Amino acid sequence: MNIAIRDPWKWNPVAFIPAVDVQEEKERFVVKADLPGVKPEDINVTAEKGVLTLRVERKADKREGAEGYERIERVSGTFTRRFTLPENVQSEAIKAKFTHGVLEVTIPKQAVTPPTRVVVEAA
Numbered sequence: 001m002n003i004a005i006r007d008p009w010k011w012n013p014v015a016f017i018p019a020v021d022v023q024e025e026k027e028r029f030v031v032k033a034d035l036p037g038v039k040p041e042d043i044n045v046t047a048e049k050g051v052l053t054l055r056v057e058r059k060a061d062k063r064e065g066a067e068g069y070e071r072i073e074r075v076s077g078t079f080t081r082r083f084t085l086p087e088n089v090q091s092e093a094i095k096a097k098f099t100h101g102v103l104e105v106t107i108p109k110q111a112v113t114p115p116t117r118v119v120v121e122a123a
Helices: none
Strands: 020-024 028-034 043-048 050-060 077-084 095-099 102-108
Touching: 028 050, 043 095, 043 102, 050 102
Parallel strands: none
Antiparallel strands: 020 028, 028 102, 043 050, 050 077, 095 102
């Protein structure tokens, strides 16, 4: 008796789209991304011109000499996510750490100077 297995992943490929949380705290912003199966050297975090960019590549496992049935649901590929940063952040002080498959990027805030009122003189 043959059993036909309909594989939805074969016909509907899924992209690598990790979950990302953004949280604002009193003195900083925190961005967390779930990146299971990613190596730290495959993570690139940049801050340029007011934009924070996370670029991640999750590579597929190399399989040699596989015989028999195989079903692979873990998706590999490249993921890029961009966040517009507010003016009150210290871009040069951004830090990133990767622990147990979770990337945490901390973005410190800086004090915002209030706008200066300009006195208009009558002519």
